[in-house]
Structures are given as structure tokens and as C-alpha cells.
Amino acid sequence: MATRPARDLIGPVLTARAVTRSFGPTVVLAGVDLTVAAGETVALLGGSGSGKSTLLRVLAGLDDAAGGHWTLPGAAAVVFQEHRLLPWKRAADNVALGLAGPDVGGRVARALAEVGLADRGRAWPAELSGGQAQRVAVARALVREPDLLLLDEPFGALDALTRLRMQGLLRRLRAQHGFAALLVTHDVEEALLLADRVLLLDGGVIAEEIPVRLGPAPSPDDPAFGALRRRLLDRLGVPAA
Amino acid sequence: MATRPARDLIGPVLTARAVTRSFGPTVVLAGVDLTVAAGETVALLGGSGSGKSTLLRVLAGLDDAAGGHWTLPGAAAVVFQEHRLLPWKRAADNVALGLAGPDVGGRVARALAEVGLADRGRAWPAELSGGQAQRVAVARALVREPDLLLLDEPFGALDALTRLRMQGLLRRLRAQHGFAALLVTHDVEEALLLADRVLLLDGGVIAEEIPVRLGPAPSPDDPAFGALRRRLLDRLGVPAA
Amino acid sequence: GGEPADARGDDAPLRIGYQRFGGLSLVKARGAAKNVTWSLFESGPALTEALKAGSIDIGQTGEAPPVFAAAGKIPFSVVGTSEPIPQGEAVLVKADSPYRSFADLRGKTVALNKGSNVHWLLVKLLEANKMTLADVNVKYLKPAEGRPAFDNGQVDAWIIWDPYFALAERPDVRVLADATGLAGNREYVLAAPDAVKNRTDDVRAFLDTYRQTTDWGIAHPDERAAVLAPELKIPLDVTTRALARSAKPLAPVTPEIGAELQAIADSFVGLKLVPGPVDIAGRVDGRFNEAFR
Amino acid sequence: MTGPALAEAPAPVVPSPAPRRPRAGTARRWRRLVSPVALVLAWEAAARVGLLSAEKLPAPSTVLATGWRLAADGTLGVHLLDSLTRAALGLLIGGGLALVLGAAAGLLRLGDDLVDPPVQAARMLPHLGLVPLLIIWVGIGESLKVTLVALGAFFPIYFNLYAGIRDIDERLVEAARTCGLGPAARLRHVVLPGALPALFLGLRLAIGAAWLSLVVGEQVNAQTGVGFLMMEAREFSQTDVVVLGLLVYALLGLASDLLIRFAERRTLTWRRGLRAT
Amino acid sequence: MTGPALAEAPAPVVPSPAPRRPRAGTARRWRRLVSPVALVLAWEAAARVGLLSAEKLPAPSTVLATGWRLAADGTLGVHLLDSLTRAALGLLIGGGLALVLGAAAGLLRLGDDLVDPPVQAARMLPHLGLVPLLIIWVGIGESLKVTLVALGAFFPIYFNLYAGIRDIDERLVEAARTCGLGPAARLRHVVLPGALPALFLGLRLAIGAAWLSLVVGEQVNAQTGVGFLMMEAREFSQTDVVVLGLLVYALLGLASDLLIRFAERRTLTWRRGLRAT
């Protein structure tokens, strides 16, 4: 991941208005409004089956049947909930997929190293563990240095340590390249650690929007962190222990 | 899930001695020793790619190429890391797969209701969200009331509230039926909340075994809980915040 | 089925193989023979193949197929024949073509069915014009393939027998030569050894019927054409024209017939058209000759 | 069955997607008729203006008239029925055998080792070249035609079934095993549904192969059948009947395609879901 | 390619699995020879003890002797070469067309609507029944044989390619789109590799269909080719040469199977991994 001069992006990198999507009679998205500013990280929380993945697919331009209006920047990269690696390409070739420009090999190798898989580049996807495959998918998204990252539970299958490392990686790259990110996650702490703003998807609409103002290096031990965490968990219906 | 009189099982429900497994030159399991007593819940922690899923496959009798000795009870049920639902069967039929005995329909419906999917029984797996599919897989394992449950990150794709509910469900069923469980998880708190014992897989062997003695209703606010949590995280290499 | 005759019981029907335009067609069309089953074959070689397989007891072909069958060591006897039918096969060319005699076809393409009576005619034509097989470009095509090839000018000449001959005779088609003075073009009745040995009476009775029906047909040409046209599914006028020159009385097999066949065989062997040597004269069996007198 | 993998050009910038479109199902069904109809019209036109001589290819109207005549006098029905009977019988026998052997080779290592090599060798045996031997073995009657059809139908079904079984996701089989499914139950719940799409494809190819074999088989001592009808017409250069025969085959092709599509839609509903996500 | 889906009975209780076994690869390869060799031996024995008359089926040794004779005097080589040339040419043409049309129908909705219906109708056209029409259109020379082969090879490749493309996981195509791959790149990186197994299967079936067509094609005005050799032998009831011809086809079948297996192993390594998990 070569450094790239941070761009001065003006205006939101992603806007969506009144996005709707139904499967037959079931309305999953009932009118979602959403904006992501350049360089901003937005976390998207919501119950299982609330429509987070559906929304991400719509925003990525993969869903023809959705209604509403949205714009996407030219360069968006997606990490899906399943890894979606091409089974017939080795890990490194999966990362290199569609990559143009100079030194593709080097960039791929660096990306794999950054997700901790420097030595697994020649493995077939079927030979990777669940967490390894997920990290390759993350590397595939990061290596193209997009303006916007759409991430659907990118760290769900990772152990605590690897997850911390990946969170650190994401923060560092964001500081370096200034990309924006829309991050679906189930982990409230992760949302607070990474995001500038947390959105809550419920009943097919953005039911709550919570800005996170915890400074550049948020810590779970911070009382403000604890308060926000409690507020989010309450909103999600998790009772206090 | 009809109640069943708790059995008096004597001796361990699962024993494994010197289990080894390599993929070509890579040794993944270098000699794992493991015992799970009847009715006991054992959590298995380990880094991404440490061999947890591989071990579970071996113990489930699905791996011919492994070395060592192990015994399995007649009735073991497995929840894999991916959901592995048959795409050509609706959710309910997936749960009913191989189920014999009276009132299969009723048992399946109750199992789906318990994982919060009472109304999704007629959905195809491809129509389920990530978390929903995972819950159907859990229902498929629970409905057969096994002596031993092998669970590979069964709650990884679940939001905080659903995850809590599922943990509660597991605890309740265990109290009811007295089954044993080997639970792979990345969530240290989950391990401590659910398990009687925590095993740490590292370098191809069980590197650490930590008994959890926190009483019947452990709470994260308990100082003993915090200490154990810290100890595990240290062992996993996660630095203190 | 392929079971031999003696395994099928005495009162089992006699199995007859016939070709579309052979003399036996009339027997079938009139329903003259009792207790027989009929099998239709596309060509003589296909019929002798069934003879080999033991699938038929009696069959009828032109003059070359018995030679090829004998070369193939197929067990059969020649039990009957017909008077010569030299006008029943001919060399056809397009009416506007420059060819006036067979000799003009030197270096040209000629289509014919391999192993049939016309194959022998070709040999005789070449011989009469002091040519060899190398002097013409032979294309071996079955009747169904020869017609489109000839119609579309992909071959210069087509040697063919009735009724395909009569069907192809149209204003834009000219007969260059027929077999008159060259080949006998007889029909031959072949019988399986089993049938000859074990069902002599049945075979004789059938051959009797065959001769009577043929004689009736010659005596009543109009009725014959009327019976055969729908059976053959070709127009009445074509049927009439073809029958007028091609339906000849049956004849017994004599040593001369054997010699005639042997000459064909020897000639084919000489031309390396069949792997030799072939003894066909020995296949002639005159025990049913009474039926044909 | 309808979502193409690469149908539309990608739109990395999606400014404003179209509102819900009306169901395009019926429109598409009609559009599928466009090219066959256009082909027939072009053919008729070419014949009318004399571009195609009646010998080369008679006009569709001529062929239809012939078809009407033969259908009216019952000829066509009789021949068609006989051909269909032979094809059905041969398909049943060849298909049944292919199912048994294909399953044995696909499922069992021993079956693979014992069954597959001879089948691979026999695969290239042009069964139509076997006719002289078959005449000796099974005679020249109905059994010859049925045998030829069975031989023709065997291979596509065998190979597609074999490949279909081999392509089943091993992980699903494992999951079924852990659910306590024995071999027979796994066959029923995992292998069969998983191999079904491939089996359908094999069936399609087998039906085509069956007709092909029949055309040749019905030239050996047949008195009925569409193949016989065509052969007879060939001998007498009745091109209109030959083309009629071909047309009948084409219609049978379309009809069987519709049937199989219908069966696929019934049994493979789950794939629609797969496509929708 | 070797892991059967249901090979061994399930063992819910695994008391003590076998220690690492020696690689069974070579053993299996030899085991695959068992049944062909056994078949040939049984055939020879039946011929020797007189169970099979030489007319019904000559002994393998007789056939081999004939083969040796024909090979020694060069006949077999000439005929084989001509047949191979025709088959290769026809496969190339038919296969190429099938690739283009199959890809168009599989990938593009418009292609599907326009190309597929006529192909579905033509699928059942027994191309061997087309011979009289083909003679009018392409003549009686080499082009006739090549056309027949091309027609025979077209359908298996077209159908398998079409099905292979349709079966590709839509989610992978989506992932490729989000990686910025245009239609051409998606074709190359996703569609082609995904459809490759199906394409191989189609190729196998197409090679068989090519020979089948050639046997018939080489009976129309041919002077060379294995089909001609067999037809000529058929006329003289030289069953040994007929069987020799069949044997040659069988060997070609095995050889092409080996070739394709090799190609599959090279290009489909990733599936081994899939099987191992």
C-alpha cells in the first residue's frame, strides 16, 4: 500500500435518499437516508436480519431492484459478509484481482503482509481458515486504496488479538489515505473505537444516529466510552448485566 | 426440544490422545490431548489459523488423514464455522435433516422459535441473512439433543442482543438436557460466561488449560471474571488497553 | 430375433427379406403368401447382413450382392433367379451435358452404389470401352445420396437401377447407356442353409407362390401397377414405366447361372474389389428349380 | 435460470437507479420467439422469391402442406407414435443403466475404479458403427432400434451424473453425515438434489442422442417411425417430407425443452433464491 | 477428482483411525486397469472355448493380429490419420462456434433470447438425418464429413458451456464487479474459470459425438478413414476388421480421456483443495 497524497475531497463521498428494498411482501429497507463525508468512518449497527447487508449491496450498486436515489464515488471497495474469494485463484491472485498500475506484485505482497498473511499468498481459498479467508478479503479491498470502503463485518471471524491488529491497521491506513468507510459490525466497542458516527438500522430506517467524539485514540476505559457503549447497548435492547 | 431425563453418564464423553494433522509439510495439530466430561462445556480459544476448525473436524470423525486416537459418543452434533445449510432445502427442512422419532414438525418449529426464526422456516438458505443462517445451523444441531455439541464459532455473525439470547438458550438447554459441549469462540467473555474450562490451542498443542470457577451465573462485573479475562487475553497476546 | 430357423419350431412363419422394388414386393403387396413375416432392406448388402445374422430365411438381391456375401463367407444358397433385366439399370447424365457415350466419361465423376448390380455394370462398361477403374472418378453413393448429388451437378453421371432410375428419368435427364449386351442384371433368390435343410417344404411352397404371383403380374400389368404404386409410395406412371422394363419372369438356377455368377466374382477378384478367391458357383442349389418351371 | 452472469455492463457510478420495473417475464417469453419466427419467415421469403429452389429446400408453407396431408391421413401420427415409443423405451433402459452405473462410479471409489475405465473406453465407440455387430447380437427387429437409442442415451446421462456427483460440495456431505444421515439418506438429501441440475443437462443431451440413434436405427428394416418416413422420402428425393421430418424433430426438441425447463423450475426453485442474493 | 462424495460408510464412532496411509495413487491407477483387462480376458476365453463364434465376435487375439497386419502394411495409419484430421477440423469449427454462441447465450440476456431458442430447436435435429440436404449444400467431399463432425460436436459444448456459465455463483461475479472488473475481465477471471469444469465435460462428450458423426460421414463417398475401413469390412463380413475399428475408437477414447484428465488436473488444481477441506 504505497502512500498517496491525501486528497481534499469536498462534500459527501456517499449520499443515499429514501432507499427502499423489499423481497416479495417483506419490506426490508423502508426509506434509508444516509450520508458519509469524505474521510469519515460510519458504523452501521442493527439486529440480525435488519437489512444491513442488503443496504450495503444497494449502495455498492449491485442491486437493481432497489428504489430510491444514491450516488457512489468512482472508487469504492467492498468486503462482503462471506469472503467471496474466487476459489480458482490463489490468495495473492485474489488480492490482485482487477488491480492495475505499477508494481502490482509488490502492492499485493505488502497488503497480505499487513493482514498477517505474508506466507499464505500461494494458498488456495479452500486451504485457508475462516479468519484467514476473511483477512484476504480485507486485503483485497484495502489494496485498491478506494475513496470509500464498504465493510460488512470484516472482522467477525477473527480472534481478539488479530481483531485488534486489524482495527489498528484500518485506523492507520485511514490516517494515511483519508478514505471514508461504512462499517457494518456487531461489536459495539469496535464501532466506538473505529467510527466517527454510529448509525442504527431498525425497522427498515436509520432509527438513531450517534456521533462519537472520543478524541483521536479512544480507550474503552474512558468513562465517556463506557457511557456511549451503554447507550448503544440499551438502544439495541441489551439489558445491563 | 422436549425434555429428556438427564442421564447419568459416567466417564468422559470425548477423549482424544495425541491427535496430529498436517497439510503437506505444514503441521497444524502436533499432538492434541483433550477430554470433555459428560455435561461439561469446554471452550477452545486460539489465534486465527491455529487449527481449531481442523481439530473439530477430526473429533467429529470427518478427517481420515489425521493421526492419533479419539472416541466419540454415538450422538454428537456439529455447528460448522460456515453454516453449511443445504441450499436446496428450506430452513425448516434443513433443521429436520435426518431427524427421526415422533413429532418432527413440532420439534423443528420449536427449535426455530428458540433461535428466533419461527417465521423463517419456509425461507431458502440463500434468502437468509448471515446471522439467520447461522442460527438455523445452531437449531439444526440443538434439535437432535446430542450428548456432545461441537460448536465452531456458532455466534460469530450475531449482534450483541441476539448473541446474548443464544448464549442464554445454550445455558438453559444444557441445564435441561445435560449435554456436553466443545465450543470454539473468539470472544473471551463468551468463553468465560459459558464454559467450565477454557483450552488454549497454540503451536499445534493445548498450550494452556484454565478452569473457570465463577458459579452458576457468572457476571462480567465480577472481579474474578475480570481477572480471568485479563489472564486469557494476556495469554492470547492482547495488550492491556 | 436372431435365432436360427430350427430353433423356432416347424410352424413358425418363414422370414422373408425384400427390397423395395424387388419382385417380392408384389407378393407382399397382394398378401399372397401365408405365414410369413416381411423385413424391408435398403440394399442388397444390408439384406445379406441379416442373412448372416440368421435374421431372415429367404431374401432377394441383384447380381453383385451374392458375390460380396460369398466373399464374406456368409452361409447361403442361391435357389432361384429371374430372366435377365438389362433395361432395368442405366447410366444417367444431364440432358444438356456433352456426353454421347460412356467413353466420353473418361476422367469424369460417376456415382453408383457400391456392391450392387450397378457395380458389375460399371465393370462391364469399362471393359467394353477399353477403360479401367482408374479412368473414371468413382463416387460410391447410396441411391438416396446419389440423387441429390446428381441433381446438383456434383457428379457427371449416375449409374442406377429401377425404380430410382425411373424416378430420376425426367426431361432434363438422358439415358447414356443401359445394361443391354453387357450385364444380365438378374434377380437372385437367396436362402439360409437352415431353411433349405429343415423347412424344405415351406420354402418350396413359398417359392411356388412367388412364381405364381410374378406370372399373374406379368399377365395383368395395369392391376400390378395399381397394387404396387401405393406399396412403393411412388407415382403410378413411374411405377408402370419401371415395371414395364424391369418385371421379368422367374427362372430356375442352372449351372450356366452358376458360371455367370462365377464370372462376376472372378472379375471382381481380378479388380481387387473383393478379397478373393470366391466360389459362388458352388452356392447354387437347384433343388427348388421345380417351383420355377 | 434467467439471471445472466454478466448481462449488463457494470455501473460503478449508480446515479439514480430505475424505479421498480414491471415484471419482464412475459415480455421475455415473447422475445424468445423472435428469432425462430424470423428464421422461418426469411426461409419462406427466400423460397418465394426463388432464392432457394424447391429441391434445395422447399418453402415452409410447402412443408406445412405436406405435414397437414400426412397428419390428416394418419400417417404422421402412426410414425410419430412408433418413434416415440422406441425413443421412450430406449431412454428408459439406457437412462436407467446410466443412473445406476453413473451413481456407482460417482459415489464409490471401487465403482469408479471398476466401472469408469470400461465406460471411458466405450464412450468413443460410435454405437452407430456397432450396427453390424448388433444385428448379429440382437437381430433386426425392434430390439435393434431400442438398443441403439439406449446406447445413445447412456453416455450423456452417465457423464453428467458422474460429474454432477463429483462437483457436490464435500462440506455439505460432511454436514449431512454429522446430522446422522446414512449413505442412503445422504444420497437422497444431498447427492441427488446436488446433482440434479447436471442430471437435467444430461437428460437434454440424451434426448437429442436418442433421436439421432433412432434416425439411423429406423433405416434398418423398419416399416414405421419418423426415421423410416424420412429415409423413404430420401430415397425418392421427396425433399418436402425430409424437411417435414426434420421439422417434427425440431418441434419435439422445443417441446422437450419446455418440459425440462418446467421440471427444472419445479425442482430447482432454490436456485432462484441463490441468484437473487 | 478422486474424493467420492459418499465413498465409505459413515463412522459416527471413530475409535481409532488408521495411521497415515501410504499414498494410494499408484495402487489406484493400477486398479483402474482391472476391469478393462478382465473384460478382454473373458472375451478371449469365451472365444477360445467356443462360446463366442468368430462371426459373432472374433477373439481379441484375432483382432490384434488383424490390427498388426493392417498397421504393418500402413493401411491403418493412413485411415487413422485421415479420420483424425477430419475429426480435428470438425471439432475446431463446431467447438469454436459453440464457444461463441454458448458464451453469447450464457452471458447476455439478448443473446439468450435470440440464440437459445433456435439452438434448442436444432438440438434435436438428428444431423445424421440431414445428410441428403447437406449433400445439396456442401457437396459430397471432405466438407460433408467435416460439417457432420462440426454439427455433432457443437451441441455438447454449447449446452455444457451454457449451463456452466449459468451455474456460476452470482456472488463471485458481484465481488469481481466491486473489484472494478469490466465485462471482459469478469469473463476472463470469473466466468471462464468457473465454467471450465463444465466445458471439459462438454469437450469429452463432443469428442465422442465427433467420432459418431464421422462413422456415418465416412460411409458417404469416402475412400479413407476408419469409418470407411469399417464399412468396407462390413460389406465383406470381415468381423475382425469391424471389431478392430471399434477397438481403435475405444483406444482413442481412452487416450483422449487421459489427455483431458491431464488438462483438468493442470487447470483445476484449486478443486483438490476444495475437496480436502
Ligand SMILES: Nc1ncnc2c1ncn2[C@@H]1O[C@H](COP(=O)(O)OP(=O)(O)OP(=O)(O)O)[C@@H](O)[C@H]1O
Ligand atoms: N433473496 C432474499 N429473499 C427473501 N428475503 C431475503 C433475501 N435476502 C435477504 N432477505 C431477508 O432480508 C432481511 C435482511 O437481510 P440482510 O442480509 O440484509 O440482514 P443483515 O442485517 O445483514 O443481517 P445479519 O446481521 O444476520 O447478516 C432478512 O430478514 C432476510 O431474511
Ligand SMILES: Nc1ncnc2c1ncn2[C@@H]1O[C@H](COP(=O)(O)OP(=O)(O)OP(=O)(O)O)[C@@H](O)[C@H]1O
Ligand atoms: N486443505 C488445507 N490445505 C492446506 N492447509 C490447510 C487446509 N485447511 C486448513 N489449512 C491450514 O491449517 C491451518 C488451521 O486451519 P483451521 O481452519 O483449523 O484454523 P482455525 O483455528 O479454525 O482458524 P480460524 O479461527 O481463522 O477459523 C491454517 O493455517 C490453514 O491455512
Ligand SMILES: [Mg+2]
Ligand atoms: Mg448481513
Ligand SMILES: [Mg+2]
Ligand atoms: Mg476456523
